[in-house]
Amino acid sequence: MRRLATLIALMITLSLMSALPAGAADPLLSQGKPVTASSTESIVFPASAAVDGDAGTRWSSAFADPQWIQVDLGATASISQVELSWEAAYATAFQVQVSADGGAWTTLHSTTTAAGGAQTLTVSGSGRYVRVHGTARATQWGYSLWEFKVYGTTGSTGPDPGERLLSYNKPGVASTSQHDVNCWECTPARAFDLDPASRWATSSTTGWVDPGWIYVDLGATAQISKVVLQWDPAYARSFQIQVSNDASAWTTVYTTTTGTGFKQTLNVTGTGRYVRMYGTQRAGAYGYSLWEFQVYGTGGNPTDPPAPPKDPANPPALVWSDEFNSPSGSKPDAAKWRADPGTGPNNELEYYTNHDNASMDGQGHLVMEARKQATPGSACPTDPLTGSTTCQYTSARMNTGTKFHFTYGRVEARIKVPKGNGLWPAFWMMGADFLTGRPWPYNGEIDIMEVLGKDVKTSYSTVHAPAYNGGGGVGSPYTLPSGADFSDDFHVWAANWDSKGIVYTLDGRTVFTISKDQVEQTRGPWIFDHPFYIILNLAVGGDWPGPPNAATPFPSRMLVDYVRVYQ
Template sequence: MRRTSRLLAAVAAAATLVTGAITVTPALAAPEPLSQGQPVTTSSTEFDWSTGDEAVDGDPGTRWSSAWSDDQWISVDLGSVQEIDGVALDWEAAYASGYRIEVSDDGAGWSSIYSTDDSTGGDETLAVTGSGRFVRLFVTERATVYGVSLWEFQVFGPDDGTTPDPSDESLLSYGRTGSASSQQHDANCWECSPDKAFDLDPASRWATATDTGWTDEGWIAVDLGAPAHVTSVVLQWDPAFATSYSIDVSADGTTWTTVHSTTSGSGFKETIPLDADGRHVRVHMTDRSGPYGYSLWEFQVYGTGGAPQAPPAEPADPDFDDLELVWNDEFDGAAGTPADPSRWTIDPGLPNNNEQQYYTPEGNGFHDGQGNFVIEARREAYEGREYTSHRMNTSNRFHAQYGRFEARVQVPEGRGLWPAFWMMGTDFLEGRPWPYNGEVDIMEFIGQEPHEAHSTLHAPAYNGAGGYGGSYGLPGGGKISDGFHTFAAEWDSQGIRYFLDDEEVFYADKETVEATRGPWIYDHEFYMILNLAVGGDWPGPPDGTTPFPSRYVIDYVRVYQ
């Protein structure tokens, strides 16, 4: 979106209002110049107290003054390429009758955006159009025998103090053609080609190649398909990010203009507001954050024009104050019967995480005839294992994106016991490996720690012991294993809230995760899983105090949308 100039808006707001016989002049909040406090260079300085810095300090009582000759100049470095639409000059008595306002991206090649040969000095407010990192006042003719002198030299841009929200504009880069300086393709990053940064899949990424060694020079670019006005760029970095880079635009993909640059890139998610035009947009990286190359999960370009392709539609966020039950199992089956096959897929076999049980196809999961389902861990030999248990899930039965997912359960206490109620991204069923598919642990419980439970998210950038989550207990500090408790997750496009007995215990905020840990990979369908593990990396092995058989009892599982 194009924004109103801070300078021109202030001028317009200063217009006098007349109501009857009363004249009212509105109070103004002075706009912040882009130039204030920025580095300044000058052609000369008359006195040691009248340096160029005095013209950009916001103090109308200090000034810059030059030597007594023509062709004097003062230049301010805005720190990055900015859109310029206003310059204010507050001249001292020694003013210039002829001068130019010039802009430059590099401080070497200059373009004039305003010129005059009949200035009368005083306070001048100039409406100009241009962009650049450097803005220069170049004096061609003095009005007096002295040099030139400015109380204030102020440069203004179109920013109104707000950061543009990408959702206000169209996503222009989705599915468009990408190119890069190189791409990685090995066991550490399979098919990490540039298109992966434009696929709206935050679990796939582009990375620079390793076959020639890691280097500081690298780039990735996208062809928007047609000329576009670019209002923002969003970068979701892998840990291999750039501390120094520029955002460049081009009409033809050959000649580039820098519209943003930084030497203090922070990684994670960076949203960069822009006001630039071009068909091609490039991130040009020149300094690495670490020993590796560069890698981006997402490179998103927002604006107008181009040839945008509509991304897949996402479901609406649920209204958690007005939900309807869409799936449930109350476990009202007859005693001894297995889980309802229309609702559950039994998942037998060997476990993960160095667990010690074998998940049997039958026998360890059954209805108790009292409205519950029991997952029972036993100490018994089976398929070379010392313990047996049960795992079941809703894969190919029920998949969902967003809603409230809850289960009322009683967990078993005992060293090495590990019951869980959790979800896996359905693309796991299509062959995408963990953790790229995403995992949402609504509840995990470690049997030797009966006073707390855990809720965790797992993604490529944060998983296993480094997952993003929280631990919590009952308000009174009692044992969670002493009775039934309801564990729930309320999930939408903004994050996931976790509940224990309807009390919120942890919130995974999407924006916070993206800004501090890495990509948010949960905006797609998931399926639910119930299991009881024995041993493993987290709880460690059972011992002689662990009760067997141990029962994980589920009263119900319900999903609301």
């Protein structure tokens, strides 16, 4: 038995060694760790893509010198090797540097004759932060890395195991707070509730002045190691993080005059029961506002926050579906779908019926039909063609609200869209708290597929949140290979959604990636880590697609072959 155990241990060791790259005796420290960069070419190429372990995603910088990308290993490490996998936009001159605090850097490797491609660099040094600092580009483009891997050893590859969130649901006090139609109940408590869609703001009548401040009572003396601030656009250019034992005499543990707004993760060292953000210079005409103010460390009297949702299994398993295989003329399954009757938003022209416009075709498809069919007495906008305030069209909208809600997973549908001016088919999701009173966009919206009937060669995938919505949503258009027409055939749209973000695919091909980390650092809070429900609809008219015209075919049909969710 002892010989068998020894053999098993040897096999495990050899297996682990085989997983390391040639010449690397130390473990990979950088994968999935927090990463920042001097710039990004666009949200499609976030800094996080360089440390995600996916050789098909990349970080790409702005087209200028110098640029940098750095990873926070979470603890001081002895660095032995760095691997760089460059895209065609590589650096001819760059340095690999380490730092204990992300401020003062020591160079471990320097070159002015790099040739790009895959580079394995043997280095020696220690630090918590590792940076690639590019000083000369090889092309007219920026710097672009498929992978940035750091190997080494550390006593801990993450935060101090005793470190925890201390500020959750703790009492807050602020210089002023806002409570009006523009910011409802924007009280200090909102900054400490772990709800990224609620915020604290200084008063619009008395608080848009300097200084402005907010502090949290941790309930007992604590050793503070980290503060995370998620700013609203009303952020502090100059501010201090301060600690106190009595909320009277304050000690500054961090100060800056070049605050950047958005998400800031500050490594600090201090002791106290109270922690304060003390703003001394506003970045704009408004006051100070924080979606989140999180304090981490040891001690205090912390309240455990709810456990975060679990990421899907790999590979995920089918947990819900509708194949639409019922007999011809049958209505959507009432156990899975509910009709959403009434007029649509966005100045749409249709009236959504109570499943009158949705039925099975007997060939395995759901048919959602838009008809030119007047509906008197409805609260419709004025039809630009007729001047009538009676809805001139009917259509179908249905959702899984109250039937099926889920957090994370792969959600996909096989759909054939219609063609014609004014038609607007969509496959999307809404945050389930919309059903209990939270208004849009604070509940969150995930659009998986939107196609405009006037341009059926382009599809759109987008997310909407309080800080980015409507025309400012985070999204991207994309097309089929060779510029094919979406209305000619069925296509599979999918969103692969987890704690790191959303990867959108079309017919299995990745068309757009949204990184949670990148959105928080460049656009605002990420509000998509909670239950959502599915919506299918075929709109007629509206602000975006415009109205139908004489050539728009009616009836028009959106066909859905299936909807599936995997977790």
